[in-house]
Amino acid sequence: MKIAWKEIKKSKSRFIILGSIVFLVSLLTFIISGLANGLSQDNAALIKDMPEGQFYMDEDADETYNLSKINEDTQDKVLKDNKDAAALSIQMGFVNDADDKQQSVAFVTSTDSDLFESVGEGEIILDESLKEKGIKVGDTLTNNQFSDDFTVKGFVDQKKFSHSPVAYINMENYKEMYRVNEMQLLFVPDQDKAQTIDGLQAFSNKDFLDTIPSYSAEQLSLNMIVWFLVVISGMLFGIFFYMMNVQKIGLYGILKAVGVKTSYLFKMMWSQMILITLIALVFSVALSQGFAMFAPEGMPFHLTIETTVQLSVVFVIIGFIGATLSGIQIKKVEPLQAIQQGEV
């Protein structure tokens, strides 16, 4: 579509304005999407990093995992029937370091499983973010609900729950601290369809994430912003091309009069839209990836290439829809109307 490119070259400022708007809106969308993802990781990396499967919690827990108690017989049966399954518990709490400084953590314990860190009694494995707080391997940590001390055995990469670093502890220590004998949850990996287990309610990974307090509210708000921006960019395309088309009605009419097909005019508009969007997206993708690399420490920003590509495709599709809707005028243009209008 040489003619489309010719027009862009001749009306540079007009197209630069459109491109800049698309660039700014898409950049903002990528940044907010990165923040939404970052917060999501910060809130639930522990769950998000697990393989797809089914979580089971007590039916009477009202979908609140920390009220759930799995009957020991049921737990034994499920673990026996499913080789890779694990029973686990999560509780928010804190540990005191050598300087008696309190650090918030999410205590996690589980039965023997490759999905969770294996820790002996009196040992603790922490999320690496606690390294920045000065905690080292071999340090002794305390908790006022635990009669003994914890010795730091090691650190794990990016394991967060409810915006707190995860602290893996032994099941016996957990039972002592929280004065419980039952685990809260059962997890069966690689199970597409939930089993019916008496007294238990099944959740897919995604559904389980929604039971984490604040997770769905936080994600919903951020995703709403992302999708609003996507829709706004589509509307911007629509409005911009509508205004350009209004200015070009005379030209379209003349071209139609001399025999140019309506589809040719649409192709011209689509080529311009796709070219401008792609150029704007190249800049915003590059800048947002640059931001991901240089984002301040501690800022929960996580923007994968996969998310960027998905959003970019959505931008192109929504731009296409916006431009096409505005192009309905092209179809309506009567050649005669243009001829009677005078100079284009």
Place this chain on the structure above:
Amino acid sequence: MSVFTVDEVKKTFTNGEVQEQVLKGVNLSLKQGEITALVGASGSGKSTILTIAAGLQPASGGVIHFDGKNMTNMSQEEIRKIRATEFGFIFQSSHLVPFLTVEEQLVLMLDVSGTKMKKKEQKEEVEKILKLVGMDHRKDAYPASLSGGEKQRVAISRAIIHKPKMLFADEPTASLDSKRSKEVMMLIRDLTKTLHITTLMVTHEEEMLPYADHVVTMKDGLILEGA
């Protein structure tokens, strides 16, 4: 022999409950290689008959034959194809594409008409036509940098580059001074004769009539004389 005939063509416009008949049964017969000029007062229906003949709006009644084919029975797409391949248009204003150079305007018309030509052949053809209208030295210019007369010459070359059988010209000299008008009319006449085009032209300028082979006068939607 007539290549284009208009038989009892009528046109009625409806505005709310008011119906206005602007053409009341027009007959025309146009011969190859001749210019027919339509003249008449404002509102006589001369521009309406030209646009109906050119397939730019439908008639309310009557029959139009072009090259032995009944145009009134054709679909919109068939008429568009005829406009692209067999018809050429010159409008009152030049109506050039503002972001294309003179050469590109003509190449676009060759593409639209479906003329199967290689790029090099297209360039040669454009050069030839521009030479014919005396605009070969301005082939890289954009419309904004051309004078009114130059624009109209480019519009004429765009109208004939695909070698149409019919040329429709709606007041082609209306926006030009008398010197440029005469030049443009001489050009249309020369091209009609050398390329054997059938030309139907609307004009209100009496000085342009000597360039036409036939003059048809219209009044109140009817042919008064000369058909």
